[in-house]
Amino acid sequence: xxxxxxxxxxxxxxxxxxxxxxxxxxxxxxxxxxxxxxxxxxxxxxxxxxxxxxxxxxxxxxxxxxxxxxxxxxxxxxxxxxxxxxxxxxxxxxxxxxxxxxxxxxxxxxxxxxxxxxxxxxxxxxxxxxxxxxxxxxxxxxxxxxxxxxxxxxxxxxxxxxxxxxxxxxxxxxxxxxxxxxxxxxxxxxxxxxxxxxxxxxxxxxxxxxxxxxxxxxxxxxxxxxxxxxxxxxxxxxxxxxxxxxxxxxxxxxxxxxxxxxxxxxxxxxxxxxxxxxxxxxxxxxxxxxxxxxxxxxxxxxxxx
Amino acid sequence: xxxxxxxxxxxxxxxxxxxxxxxxxxxxxxxxxxxxxxxxxxxxxxxxxxxxxxxxxxxxxxxxxxxxxxxxxxxxxxxxxxxxxxxxxxxxxxxxxxxxxxxxxxxxxxxxxxxxxxxxxxxxxxxxxxxxxxxxxxxxxxxxxxxxxxxxxxxxxxxxxxxxxxxxxxxxxxxxxxxxxxxxxxxxxxxxxxxxxxxxxxxxxxxxxxxxxxxxxxxxxxxxxxxxxxxxxxxxxxxxxxxxxxxxxxxxxxxxxxxxxxxxxxxxxxxxxxxxxxxxxxxxxxxxxxxxxxxxxxxxxxxxx
Numbered sequence: 001x002x003x004x005x006x007x008x009x010x011x012x013x014x015x016x017x018x019x020x021x022x023x024x025x026x027x028x029x030x031x032x033x034x035x036x037x038x039x040x041x042x043x044x045x046x047x048x049x050x051x052x053x054x055x056x057x058x059x060x061x062x063x064x065x066x067x068x069x070x071x072x073x074x075x076x077x078x079x080x081x082x083x084x085x086x087x088x089x090x091x092x093x094x095x096x097x098x099x100x101x102x103x104x105x106x107x108x109x110x111x112x113x114x115x116x117x118x119x120x121x122x123x124x125x126x127x128x129x130x131x132x133x134x135x136x137x138x139x140x141x142x143x144x145x146x147x148x149x150x151x152x153x154x155x156x157x158x159x160x161x162x163x164x165x166x167x168x169x170x171x172x173x174x175x176x177x178x179x180x181x182x183x184x185x186x187x188x189x190x191x192x193x194x195x196x197x198x199x200x201x202x203x204x205x206x207x208x209x210x211x212x213x214x215x216x217x218x219x220x221x222x223x224x225x226x227x228x229x230x231x232x233x234x235x236x237x238x239x240x241x242x243x244x245x246x247x248x249x250x251x252x253x254x255x256x257x258x259x260x261x262x263x264x265x266x267x268x269x270x271x272x273x274x275x276x277x278x279x280x281x282x283x284x285x286x287x288x289x290x291x292x293x294x295x296x297x298x299x300x301x302x303x304x305x
Numbered sequence: 306x307x308x309x310x311x312x313x314x315x316x317x318x319x320x321x322x323x324x325x326x327x328x329x330x331x332x333x334x335x336x337x338x339x340x341x342x343x344x345x346x347x348x349x350x351x352x353x354x355x356x357x358x359x360x361x362x363x364x365x366x367x368x369x370x371x372x373x374x375x376x377x378x379x380x381x382x383x384x385x386x387x388x389x390x391x392x393x394x395x396x397x398x399x400x401x402x403x404x405x406x407x408x409x410x411x412x413x414x415x416x417x418x419x420x421x422x423x424x425x426x427x428x429x430x431x432x433x434x435x436x437x438x439x440x441x442x443x444x445x446x447x448x449x450x451x452x453x454x455x456x457x458x459x460x461x462x463x464x465x466x467x468x469x470x471x472x473x474x475x476x477x478x479x480x481x482x483x484x485x486x487x488x489x490x491x492x493x494x495x496x497x498x499x500x501x502x503x504x505x506x507x508x509x510x511x512x513x514x515x516x517x518x519x520x521x522x523x524x525x526x527x528x529x530x531x532x533x534x535x536x537x538x539x540x541x542x543x544x545x546x547x548x549x550x551x552x553x554x555x556x557x558x559x560x561x562x563x564x565x566x567x568x569x570x571x572x573x574x575x576x577x578x579x580x581x582x583x584x585x586x587x588x589x590x591x592x593x594x595x596x597x598x599x600x601x602x603x604x605x606x607x608x609x610x
Binding site for chain 2: 074076077079082096097099100101102103104105106107108109110121125144145166169172173174175176177178179181182183233234236237238239241302304
């Protein structure tokens, strides 16, 4: 099933997609379940109850009538991977461990849902605001010291993630810190797709389009540290929590098309073919067979204080 | 006032310290307020309502009868500072920007409250588990693009933090990632002290004791990037949220005492005088005038799966 976190008429809800545009609202189909997907996963880690409650039901709403929330609104942890596709490592010229994943955290206010505007920093703050299309993994069943072979049993589902990054701040010091955590700089959606429908992540392809033009296109089998390895590694340190998110890393950029001039470089890491996101752009991250996460970009509207 | 987050009889509560050991329970003094300090700060950022509701009241409980929760149980973000005391920078031999703070995030399950056991990793996982005594700042009033001169008006209070770190994992790759986020590896408490009682952080001293012996002792005026600068910097990227925590960095280690042998080095960064935490130890972090955060250390009891 495909599970959506949404807002409608000022209330948060969770629903299951049916047909091309229908949504079965859990508030109606399963009123005993919480209105938050993280809380649902805490009591229904494989989404068996959600499936049972919605089987055969017809749509209460249309996807056109809702506002999409991030798939998990306030995860306990959102882990993100740096330099986890072989091609991206080569193009940046950076080095990373082949043995241990390179991981950092993103906080909840740095992400929005499908169709919601991403915020580009004001020009006086930063200009190198970049997309990073990625596959997101959402944890269901909690676990510690999880073995590779058992890892997939802890996955509740998958989604798309735009791990928007502010390069100047990312490069301010050794830890990425604030550069990976600007307000509404990233997006997470459109929905969670369960593993029975999604299959093996390695069989899928990730595509990022800026204003309709492909800028990233990579097989997810190109991950340096694959999904089972990431789950195994993180679970050495703590008991993975329901609703925790692992954003698996961004692949390389496609070369610029004939006649396209490279952007004036901002910051240290220059990747040919990587363009910045600007107000007025639309950025799409697609995982084939799962869906497309699409976001317009606006200038950060927060007034200076 | 000093505000405590606690558990008693299986329920979470928030209370105000009175006298040496008394606690005024907000559940009784202000039943309309939430049972969670982050949620209280969302509606009462300066704790004025908490103060008014408890003024002149007598204790409902003793501090001996409660279990201490982390001051904020599930902060939206816990920022931590690397290399933010001049002496610590020198002793590690590492470099850091003099202009921009070096920051990373910690997630909620990596922290416990006062008196709760810290978890040392099992030996087969890691051995270099280190204390880092630090001053924690808790945000009250939200804000964006906050100027240095206004920064203190956004502070709800201060506390002590043991920013426990697993060095092997911290050194696995470029980003600290999991090494700063092991389950129950850090502690946060014993309480929030409001700025009117605490005064200027730069006037205070930070002391860490392992098994009663001083191992860190530093004036908080030795911060490379001070509290107003950290608030100013973070607010360039997002609207600081009530209950957000800034853990301001750890000072250097005191030299070993005469006759003490340095520990066998584990990992890359060797600091003379820095000892590891082991099951059976007790680690105290004191900020003078605020209080002492004390935690016993046990071996991580999570069974291998």
